[in-house]
Amino acid sequence: QKEVEQNSGPLSVPEGAIASLNCTYSDRGSQSFFWYRQYSGKSPELIMFIYSNGDKEDGRFTAQLNKASQYVSLLIRDSQPSDSATYLCAAILTGGGNKLTFGTGTQLKVEL
Amino acid sequence: KAGVTQTPRYLIKTRGQQVTLSCSPISGHRSVSWYQQTPGQGLQFLFEYFSETQRNKGNFPGRFSGRQFSNSRSEMNVSTLELGDSALYLCASSYSGTGGWNYGYTFGSGTRLTVV
Numbered sequence: 001q002k003e004v005e006q007n008s009g010p011l012s013v014p015e016g017a018i019a020s021l022n023c024t025y026s027d028r029g030s031q032s033f034f035w036y037r038q039y040s041g042k043s044p045e046l047i048m049f050i051y052s053n054g055d056k057e058d059g060r061f062t063a064q065l066n067k068a069s070q071y072v073s074l075l076i077r078d079s080q081p082s083d084s085a086t087y088l089c090a091a092i093l094t095g096g097g098n099k100l101t102f103g104t105g106t107q108l109k110v111e112l
Numbered sequence: 113k114a115g116v117t118q119t120p121r122y123l124i125k126t127r128g129q130q131v132t133l134s135c136s137p138i139s140g141h142r143s144v145s146w147y148q149q150t151p152g153q154g155l156q157f158l159f160e161y162f163s164e165t166q167r168n169k170g171n172f173p174g175r176f177s178g179r180q181f182s183n184s185r186s187e188m189n190v191s192t193l194e195l196g197d198s199a200l201y202l203c204a205s206s207y208s209g210t211g212g213w214n215y216g217y218t219f220g221s222g223t224r225l226t227v228v
Binding site for chain 2: 036042101103105
């Protein structure tokens with residue numbers, strides 16, 4: 001079992017819809033979770049981090065964390081074509097210090 | 113505020129050679145991590161440095177090494193290059209204390225290494 005798992009996609013949504021990206025993790029003791037966006041040919045860009053159970057909102061983005069079920073999700077409201085990218089979920093696992101363990105990413109395509 | 117700066121952006125090396133990549137973190141960031149990104153393996157952690165000390169190391173052979181200087185700038189070195197070392201090497205810095213929360217890493221633009 002991979003430590004951080006994501007569906008590779010592609011996930012296609014129409015413009016203006018809500019895109020839902022999911023991530024599960026194996027280490028129940030993990031405390032810190034991050035979502036990065038990576039455009040083709042570019043480096044990852046931090047979108048949000050979340051530490052506490054529940055929702056955290058920032059503009060059109062909402063991160064959700066459920067530690068009991070060991071999943072993290074990212075919702076993108078009013079999806080735009082410019083949101084088309086690969087979204088990477090990352091976690092700091094127990095005993096990992098500050099090491100970020102990444103999932104393989106979900107490719108999102110927002111269609112006109 | 114300047115971002116994370118990596119040099120060079122592109123590099124072509126021959127098998128058996130060695131290479132040194134450089135990373136200047138965001139001012140005030142003392143934690144620097146290095147990652148290798150390939151299409152097949154995704155982002156793989158190489159190592160993390162904090163205050164000139166290696167705090168974490170990934171599962172890479174000893175040919176991969178790094179160091180951090182007193183100004184937090186970091187270098188990584190790969191000796192005896194193999195074709196499989198061709199990848200995007202990303203440096204990331206973070207404002208993170210010895211026991212505090214990590215608010216996320218900011219990545220540099222990366223160094224694209226091609227081994228021929």
